[in-house]
Amino acid sequence: MQGRLSRLILVRHGETAGQSSIRYYGATDVPLSELGRNQARQARERIPGETFETVWASSLCRAWESAQIIAPKHPVRVEFDFREIDFGRWEGLTREEIEVADPALYADWQAKKSGFDFPEGERRVDFRHRIERGLMRLRQTGASSALVVAHKGVVRTLLELVSGQTIGAELPTLGGVIHVSRDAGGVWATGRTGSDGSCGEDSVGVPMPSSP
Numbered sequence: 737m738q739g740r741l742s743r744l745i746l747v748r749h750g751e752t753a754g755q756s757s758i759r760y761y762g763a764t765d766v767p768l769s770e771l772g773r774n775q776a777r778q779a780r781e782r783i784p785g786e787t788f789e790t791v792w793a794s795s796l797c798r799a800w801e802s803a804q805i806i807a808p809k810h811p812v813r814v815e816f817d818f819r820e821i822d823f824g825r826w827e828g829l830t831r832e833e834i835e836v837a838d839p840a841l842y843a844d845w846q847a848k849k850s851g852f853d854f855p856e857g858e859r860r861v862d863f864r865h866r867i868e869r870g871l872m873r874l875r876q877t878g879a880s881s882a883l884v885v886a887h888k889g890v891v892r893t894l895l896e897l898v899s900g901q902t903i904g905a906e907l908p909t910l911g912g913v914i915h916v917s918r919d920a921g922g923v924w925a926t927g928r929t930g931s932d933g934s935c936g937e938d939s940v941g942v943p944m945p946s947s948p
Contacts, residue, residue, distance in 0.1 A: 745883045751910050793886065818884065
């Protein structure tokens with residue numbers, strides 16, 4: 737279902753009090769740090785003059801607070817299905833701490849073993865399905881353009897669902913912005929239309945037809 741939706745600005749929230757830059761906070765509701773608020777302000781500066789019909793954010797406070805900073809004049813629609821995946825017993829741990837605590841599972845994770853799920857966490861297939869549900873609700877609003885502020889896994893999944901594109905494992909960084917839009921032929925591409933091309937994290941993937 738395409739609907740009218742033809743342009744998305746996807747933003748990852750800023751750094752948190754719990755250091756999301758190094759710790760795996762998914763379902764844990766940690767607030768933004770002052771650095772994170774500055775990163776949200778910088779994200780706002782990267783979309784000067786942008787217009788969007790609606791602003792959506794994850795129900796976790798690090799995302800909706802970032803959205804309020806980025807789009808202070810817009811009401812923020814809080815979407816429960818756009819929250820990050822639950823990392824289970826790995827919640828709040830660093831990569832190094834995970835390796836020590838669960839060496840065998842850590843190896844499966846790094847090897848991208850088929851069927852891997854986070855121990856005692858949310859199944860990845862369930863995570864994808866709820867992002868699909870949230871995206872369907874966004875499309876059902878009839879909006880043609882939207883700003884969505886969420887989490888790394890959510891942004892990556894939304895980009896893949898609407899465009900079929902994937903990005904580097906390290907992207908988006910905290911406060912990172914990705915533009916994606918659909919042309920009249922139904923082809924989605926990243927990057928700001930009419931921009932100078934120096935869009936940082938917008939330069940990801942190659943234009944390709946949208947998924948069925």
